[in-house]
Amino acid sequence: MNFFPDETGRMSQFDQSITDALIEQQSSIQAAWLATLEESGAVRGVRADELKKQTADFLKLFSEGVVESGGDYWGANGWAGTREFLEALSHSRALQGLDAQQTATFVFSLKRPLFDLLQRETSVPPASLVTQITLVSELLDMMGLHTVRTFQKARESVIKRQQEELLELSTPVVKLWDGVLALPMIGTLDSQRTQVVMESLLQRIVDTGSDIAIIDITGVPTVDTLVAQHLLKTVTAIRLMGADCIISGVRPQIAQTIVHLGLDLEGIVTKANLADAFALALRRSGLTVTKAS
Amino acid sequence: MNIKDQGTRPIVTEQDIVLARQACRKLAQDCGLRLVAQTKLVTAVSELARNMLVYGGGGDLHWEILEDGLRKGIRIIFHDEGPGIADLQLAMTDGWTSGNGLGLGLTGAKRLVNEFDIETAPGQGTRISITQWS
Numbered sequence: 548m549n550f551f552p553d554e555t556g557r558m559s560q561f562d563q564s565i566t567d568a569l570i571e572q573q574s575s576i577q578a579a580w581l582a583t584l585e586e587s588g589a590v591r592g593v594r595a596d597e598l599k600k601q602t603a604d605f606l607k608l609f610s611e612g613v614v615e616s617g618g619d620y621w622g623a624n625g626w627a628g629t630r631e632f633l634e635a636l637s638h639s640r641a642l643q644g645l646d647a648q649q650t651a652t653f654v655f656s657l658k659r660p661l662f663d664l665l666q667r668e669t670s671v672p673p674a675s676l677v678t679q680i681t682l683v684s685e686l687l688d689m690m691g692l693h694t695v696r697t698f699q700k701a702r703e704s705v706i707k708r709q710q711e712e713l714l715e716l717s718t719p720v721v722k723l724w725d726g727v728l729a730l731p732m733i734g735t736l737d738s739q740r741t742q743v744v745m746e747s748l749l750q751r752i753v754d755t756g757s758d759i760a761i762i763d764i765t766g767v768p769t770v771d772t773l774v775a776q777h778l779l780k781t782v783t784a785i786r787l788m789g790a791d792c793i794i795s796g797v798r799p800q801i802a803q804t805i806v807h808l809g810l811d812l813e814g815i816v817t818k819a820n821l822a823d824a825f826a827l828a829l830r831r832s833g834l835t836v837t838k839a840s
Numbered sequence: 841m842n843i844k845d846q847g848t849r850p851i852v853t854e855q856d857i858v859l860a861r862q863a864c865r866k867l868a869q870d871c872g873l874r875l876v877a878q879t880k881l882v883t884a885v886s887e888l889a890r891n892m893l894v895y896g897g898g899g900d901l902h903w904e905i906l907e908d909g910l911r912k913g914i915r916i917i918f919h920d921e922g923p924g925i926a927d928l929q930l931a932m933t934d935g936w937t938s939g940n941g942l943g944l945g946l947t948g949a950k951r952l953v954n955e956f957d958i959e960t961a962p963g964q965g966t967r968i969s970i971t972q973w974s
Contacts, residue, residue: 800879808948
């Protein structure tokens with residue numbers, strides 16, 4: 548990465564007077580920065596003292612980075628501390644539930660205070676000023692992008708963890724009675740998940756030697772032809788294993804939709820709710836429930 | 841008949857079908873469709889969006905909120921640039937499928953909504969429009 552090589556091929560560097568000003572005027576830059584942040588509304592939910600510390604820490608690291616790298620490109624060693632700081636910041640912002648824009652604004656809102664600082668430094672010749680401004684702008688852009696990238700990674704890891712948790716949650720085959728299993732299906736049925744769920748049901752039938760399996764579709768919002776196909780295949784497989792299957796949780800709107808779709812569920816025992824299905828399963832097993840007198 | 845609001849969303853992955861269903865359910869609720877009409881519409885969307893993905897190689901779902909006097913409705917247009925349907929009459933037969941589904945998606949979707957319109961030709965892609973009124 549070679550951003551602004553001058554005629555001699557070297558990187559553009561910060562003017563010495565700018566570097567000095569950056570260190571001397573840290574507190575006034577911070578004040579201006581905090582005002583910009585407040586105005587942008589990007590720091591809602593972040594405590595004021597926490598924000599003050601973050602801005603101060605960042606400015607300290609920033610000026611150190613400028614001194615060490617001489618304004619060299621973002622990948623240089625001099626910026627390692629700043630990078631680490633921004634990564635930690637992204638993580639905490641992601642956990643606090645702030646969005647990517649709000650997180651990136653933390654860095655981008657520093658532009659104005661720094662540009663103002665450059666303008667105040669009259670000792671810098673105008674021709675060089677443009678280079679300096681470009682340099683600051685480019686540097687802050689890279690920092691902003693780095694922040695967003697880290698933020699995104701943090702969010703992705705959260706989503707990945709949730710997906711894994713969901714997959715585990717989604718296959719609870721429960722034993723209702725000796726020989727009676729129930730599978731409460733929840734959510735979308737037309738993905739890879741269905742396969743996992745159905746396999747675990749078939750396996751549990753073998754393991755427990757159950758005669759009746761109840762598939763409850765109360766938690767399935769849409770029953771279309773693909774879902775029906777999955778259900779039909781599962782019922783057939785369960786029957787091939789010598790067990791019986793009842794489908795429960797067929798709500799009125801689902802029943803009407805199935806009729807209009809033209810799905811043929813004849814030969815499959817269906818019930819409106821799990822309680823009815825369970826009662827039927829008990830009856831079939833020759834059991835009756837009576838009130839204890 | 842006025843179009844009050846509209847939007848487009850791409851259908852290119854299986855996940856998009858799930859999201860499209862959720863979005864359409866929300867639109868149908870906002871439109872004041874009753875639960876049965878909502879469920880029918882969402883199921884039709886699920887069928888047609890999947891057809892578009894599986895047979896048309898993906899495409900766009902365009903939705904419109906309609907207002908016609910006192911009644912409100914929702915129109916959804918599925919448009920893909922896929923191979924199109926060669927024999928529409930055959931495709932609109934219950935139980936016929938060129939893939940390995942149940943062969944009820946297209947005909948079923950037609951029965952689920954108030955209005956159904958299909959334009960297709962081999963090599964020209966397919967455009968299906970469905971409308972459900974409150």
